Amino acid sequence: MKRALPPTSLLLLVHLLATCFAAHAQSEAPTALDRVVITATRSAVNISDAPASVVLVRRQDIDNRNVSRITDTLAQVPGLAMGRGENGQSNSFEGSFSLRGMDTRRTLVLQDGLQPLQSGSSQGVNWLTVFIDDVERVEVVSGPFSTLYGSNAMGGVINIISKRPDRAEFTLRAKKGFDDAEGEDFSVYLRRPLGEGLGVAAGYSRVRRDGYVSESTVRTPVTGAPGTAVNGAIATTTRDGVAGFIVGNRGRQPWQQDNAVVKLSWDVSTASRLHGGVAWASAEQGYKRFNSTLTNAATGAPVSSGTLGISGQRVTLTESNFVGSTPLEQGSLRRFAGYETRVFDDGELKADVSHSRRSFTFPTVSAASAWDSGPGNLTDSPDQSLDATVTLTQPLSTAHVLVAGVSLHRDAAQRRSYTLTNWRDPGTRATTNNGYDGQTRTLSAFVQDEYRASPALTLYLGARLDRWSTRGNYFQTTAPATRIDYAERSETAFNPKASAVWKAGTDLTLRASWGKSFRAPSNLDLYSTTVINSSISPTGTLTTQSDPKLRPETASSWEVGGEWRVTPVLKASATVYESRLRDLIYSQQIDLSLTQRTNAGSARTRGLELGISAQPLSWLEVVANASWIDAKLQENPTDRASEGKRLTGVPPRTGYLGLTARHGAISATAEWRYTGKTFVTARNTDAVIGVPGSNDPITMVNAKLGYRLSPQWRLNVAVNNLLDRQQYTFARLPGRNATVEAVASF
Numbered sequence: 001m002k003r004a005l006p007p008t009s010l011l012l013l014v015h016l017l018a019t020c021f022a023a024h025a026q027s028e029a030p031t032a033l034d035r036v037v038i039t040a041t042r043s044a045v046n047i048s049d050a051p052a053s054v055v056l057v058r059r060q061d062i063d064n065r066n067v068s069r070i071t072d073t074l075a076q077v078p079g080l081a082m083g084r085g086e087n088g089q090s091n092s093f094e095g096s097f098s099l100r101g102m103d104t105r106r107t108l109v110l111q112d113g114l115q116p117l118q119s120g121s122s123q124g125v126n127w128l129t130v131f132i133d134d135v136e137r138v139e140v141v142s143g144p145f146s147t148l149y150g151s152n153a154m155g156g157v158i159n160i161i162s163k164r165p166d167r168a169e170f171t172l173r174a175k176k177g178f179d180d181a182e183g184e185d186f187s188v189y190l191r192r193p194l195g196e197g198l199g200v201a202a203g204y205s206r207v208r209r210d211g212y213v214s215e216s217t218v219r220t221p222v223t224g225a226p227g228t229a230v231n232g233a234i235a236t237t238t239r240d241g242v243a244g245f246i247v248g249n250r251g252r253q254p255w256q257q258d259n260a261v262v263k264l265s266w267d268v269s270t271a272s273r274l275h276g277g278v279a280w281a282s283a284e285q286g287y288k289r290f291n292s293t294l295t296n297a298a299t300g301a302p303v304s305s306g307t308l309g310i311s312g313q314r315v316t317l318t319e320s321n322f323v324g325s326t327p328l329e330q331g332s333l334r335r336f337a338g339y340e341t342r343v344f345d346d347g348e349l350k351a352d353v354s355h356s357r358r359s360f361t362f363p364t365v366s367a368a369s370a371w372d373s374g375p376g377n378l379t380d381s382p383d384q385s386l387d388a389t390v391t392l393t394q395p396l397s398t399a400h401v402l403v404a405g406v407s408l409h410r411d412a413a414q415r416r417s418y419t420l421t422n423w424r425d426p427g428t429r430a431t432t433n434n435g436y437d438g439q440t441r442t443l444s445a446f447v448q449d450e451y452r453a454s455p456a457l458t459l460y461l462g463a464r465l466d467r468w469s470t471r472g473n474y475f476q477t478t479a480p481a482t483r484i485d486y487a488e489r490s491e492t493a494f495n496p497k498a499s500a501v502w503k504a505g506t507d508l509t510l511r512a513s514w515g516k517s518f519r520a521p522s523n524l525d526l527y528s529t530t531v532i533n534s535s536i537s538p539t540g541t542l543t544t545q546s547d548p549k550l551r552p553e554t555a556s557s558w559e560v561g562g563e564w565r566v567t568p569v570l571k572a573s574a575t576v577y578e579s580r581l582r583d584l585i586y587s588q589q590i591d592l593s594l595t596q597r598t599n600a601g602s603a604r605t606r607g608l609e610l611g612i613s614a615q616p617l618s619w620l621e622v623v624a625n626a627s628w629i630d631a632k633l634q635e636n637p638t639d640r641a642s643e644g645k646r647l648t649g650v651p652p653r654t655g656y657l658g659l660t661a662r663h664g665a666i667s668a669t670a671e672w673r674y675t676g677k678t679f680v681t682a683r684n685t686d687a688v689i690g691v692p693g694s695n696d697p698i699t700m701v702n703a704k705l706g707y708r709l710s711p712q713w714r715l716n717v718a719v720n721n722l723l724d725r726q727q728y729t730f731a732r733l734p735g736r737n738a739t740v741e742a743v744a745s746f
Contacts, residue, residue, distance in 0.1 A: 070160060217246070619663045
């Protein structure tokens with residue numbers, strides 16, 4: 001049963017919030033709203049002068065929020081919809097999101113500007129790989145950036161920038177969660193200079209959750225005579241409006257994630273720096289006993305399987321309908337190194353390389369199996385990525401800055417499906433059923449010229465040439481036995497971009513840009529046919545078929561926007577944009593049991609973003625924004641019924657309001673976040689909300705209060721989903737939950 005939120009936590013939160021906001025702070029000069037960022041141009045530029053819309057999440061913003069994963073810090077980004085990843089208490093390791101109508105695969109996520117966090121198999125992002133205490137800031141740049149970053153940067157770039165070991169820090173954290181956040185967090189992080197130009201950083205963290213009941217089991221009637229009469233079913237519908245019954249739930253799914261990092265740096269000279277390190281992450285999702293609400297109408301005995309009669313209709317049920325793909329395991333090992341030095345007096349040369357290995361395993365139950373035993377399958381999907389980039393930033397004159405470079409990105413992925421004699425025990429692996437091997441490689445060269453045409457006008461002109469190639473195979477050992485080897489093929493993408501930034505006045509900056517971008521299909525798109533358990537599929541499983549002939553997607557985009565500093569402490573911004581996509585790689589849903597990947601034709605995303613940031617009082621910061629997103633599939637010859645429908649996973653509107661107050665030893669943050677309804681099916685048939693499996697409009701209110709007990713010790717109390725709204729993004733999001741955290745910094 002759901003435990004009530006401790007009343008003392010609510011009283012403490014209300015009391016301290018009232019104290020904080022009623023306080024009168026000493027008169028202080030307002031902090032500057034501008035910040036320096038590097039992602040938009042690959043060189044340092046003031047955020048107001050960047051040729052794109054940029055959101056900077058600072059370290060203090062991270063500390064002011066209740067953060068379990070890095071996604072919890074991104075709520076303030078306009079047009080960003082995080083899905084299940086919006087609240088880190090949920091057990092979604094590889095979370096989906098969309099930015100300006102571009103989903104996870106079309107928005108590049110980087111660590112330190114080089115290392116993509118996208119999987120070499122699916123191009124999804126496993127957020128657990130980011131060690132929170134090692135993050136200095138996050139820069140989110142919206143719009144097409146294939147000119148500087150290549151594939152996947154159609155919607156923008158999320159750049160997670162790590163701390164440098166150039167200062168002394170020792171931090172200990174311990175957190176206790178309640179209700180749907182039941183569990184514990186612990187972390188230790190150290191960085192310090194060692195002298196002689198040497199520095200070290202290292203840390204370890206563990207996040208453990210008991211899980212909560214998030215997935216209900218829904219069964220729809222079938223033709224035929226009713227079976228054994230049962231009580232306890234709850235009438236509902238599927239997300240597509242088909243009448244059905246809730247017959248129980250899958251129980252809690254506890255999970256745990258671990259992170260560790262070790263980094264070294266060496267200032268070889270005043271002009272050169274060498275750095276490198278290793279980052280490791282692991283996550284496991286378990287399971288608890290399912291709960292059936294059904295009882296035999298005649299005897300009162302519990303019922304969890306059989307041919308049943310519910311409201312005079314025939315309903316079939318097996319224990320396999322109550323299970324998910326658990327135990328699930330994910331992991332990654334990332335190694336990285338870099339060198340940067342001054343060249344040609346005032347130029348900078350940077351060389352970086354990283355290699356990542358990832359693992360992903362999960363079982364699939366057969367329809368005839370019981371909850372805890374019986375045959376099934378095990379899917380094992382390891383992948384690895386190699387990235388190398390050399391970049392030169394060279395001023396050519398007082399008006400020209402040239403950025404040029406070359407890069408290599410290589411992915412290798414495979415999948416194997418094995419028969420399990422006991423689907424709950426990966427150790428019972430027997431024969432190999434099917435699998436694939438895929439390799440993709442992209443060689444790139446890029447250049448960008450920054451030209452200050454006048455003191456008020458700066459022009460950017462850049463281009464990138466990418467050569468993408470792929471090869472792979474698919475095999476099946478069960479009848480009919482098959483093996484298909486796909487010969488290597490390649491394509492070339494040329495992506496130019498032009499931007500202008502005009503300082504129309506001391507308080508007004510306008511910008512405009514046009515550019516092209518592309519996304520190469522993933523190995524999963526090309527070669528893999530996957531099967532996962534699905535509570536809404538009539539067969540109990542969802543099959544997704546690949547297409548080895550998929551072409552890369554392309555997009556042509558423009559945006560116009562600017563910002564106006566209304567007063568020294570109030571800044572307003574606005575951006576209007578549009579992107580037109582060709583050869584969109586889309587998941588066409590044939591029915592509730594089968595989805596196929598295809599090049600859909602064309603799509604269009606366009607929208608408007610409005611925002612303000614202000615510091616009306618020396619102790620109070622306010623950030624607010626709203627986004628309207630019109631993202632539709634325009635042409636799809638393979639499924640005409642999907643034309644004119646909204647792109648899947650993209651909300652029509654998002655909104656955010658955040659308040660941060662600081663006074664003396666007290667700090668407080670309150671956030672309101674709204675994300676409109678999204679669709680899962682290409683034809684937008686899943687219009688029903690508020691039922692298991694639906695994708696609802698989401699309203700989330702979170703708050704956090706901090707009190708510094710001493711210069712070294714801090715106590716934090718946080719409440720997520722303060723309004724305790726029941727909301728679904730397929731699974732039910734966590735209800736109201738609280739955490740108490742102690743932080744020691746030396």
